[in-house]
Amino acid sequence: MDSIVLFGPPGAGKGTQAQRIMESTGLPQVSTGDMLRAAVAAGTATGIEAKRYMDAGQLVPDEVIIALIKDRIQDSDASNGVMFDGFPRTIPQAEALSEITEVSHVIAIEVPDERIVERICGRYTCGSCSAVYHDTFNPVSVEGICDNCGAGEFKRRADDNADTVLSRLGAYHDQTSPLAQWYESKGIFHVIDGDRAIDEITNDILSALK
Numbered sequence: 001m002d003s004i005v006l007f008g009p010p011g012a013g014k015g016t017q018a019q020r021i022m023e024s025t026g027l028p029q030v031s032t033g034d035m036l037r038a039a040v041a042a043g044t045a046t047g048i049e050a051k052r053y054m055d056a057g058q059l060v061p062d063e064v065i066i067a068l069i070k071d072r073i074q075d076s077d078a079s080n081g082v083m084f085d086g087f088p089r090t091i092p093q094a095e096a097l098s099e100i101t102e103v104s105h106v107i108a109i110e111v112p113d114e115r116i117v118e119r120i121c122g123r124y125t126c127g128s129c130s131a132v133y134h135d136t137f138n139p140v141s142v143e144g145i146c147d148n149c150g151a152g153e154f155k156r157r158a159d160d161n162a163d164t165v166l167s168r169l170g171a172y173h174d175q176t177s178p179l180a181q182w183y184e185s186k187g188i189f190h191v192i193d194g195d196r197a198i199d200e201i202t203n204d205i206l207s208a209l210k
């Protein structure tokens, strides 16, 4: 199978949907945001460079991202394609990707700007399995316990605050949204209304992938 790209603004639900469609597609989730956060936590040279951009809600330079992806795609679990979450985010990234691997579907999850801040500011994830939750829209069923793995520690991202979100949204409109046309012209672009219940969105994505 070829790779899939999950496309959309910050907080659109890309990570949430990736976790849900992983089982049906068998493709591993490749999130450049997660990879960058791991690099920051490990204190690598990449992490040190990336951190100032991430803290400011700006895109990390293309060379850094493309190097990470070239490396990741060599792993054995990526041999049948992957599900990209949050990559590519610029035309140069998409061009680089087209030289590395075949993309069969781009799933664009659309959510209006006015929903994004509330989504991002209420986001938390399981510290153990990375399941994604939301204070109001998708809370854990039992207070303090992850539905997915039973662990009891949760994390919030430093950049998930109202100020940084606005910069991230600006970067999305300026640098990332032009990619929509680029992929539309290739005939592999599927628009999904992301302002609905999580399960409805999952069903639509699975039909688009058929």
Ligand code: ADP
Pocket (backbone or CB within 6 Å): 008, 009, 010, 011, 012, 013, 014, 015, 016, 017, 119, 120, 122, 123, 124, 132, 133, 134, 135, 137, 138, 194, 195, 196, 197, 198, 201
């Ligand atoms: P992204 O990976 O695109 O940044 P996430 O999957 O992390 O987005 O979702 C952002 C926040 O919005 C999370 O707190 C998540 O629980 C919540 N969320 C995801 N999908 C929906 C939805 N359809 N309706 C309401 N909230 C959602």
Ligand code: ADP
Pocket (backbone or CB within 6 Å): 009, 010, 011, 032, 033, 034, 036, 053, 054, 055, 057, 058, 059, 060, 061, 065, 085, 086, 087, 088, 089, 093, 168
């Ligand atoms: P979200 O989808 O919630 O905005 P991500 O976890 O995808 O968050 O990204 C967090 C930050 O990591 C971004 O604000 C940006 O600084 C950086 N980043 C992630 N992916 C990319 C990418 N493909 N290109 C450039 N910067 C990226």
Ligand code: ZN
Pocket (backbone or CB within 6 Å): 126, 127, 128, 129, 130, 131, 146, 147, 148, 149, 150, 151
């Ligand atoms: Zn968990």
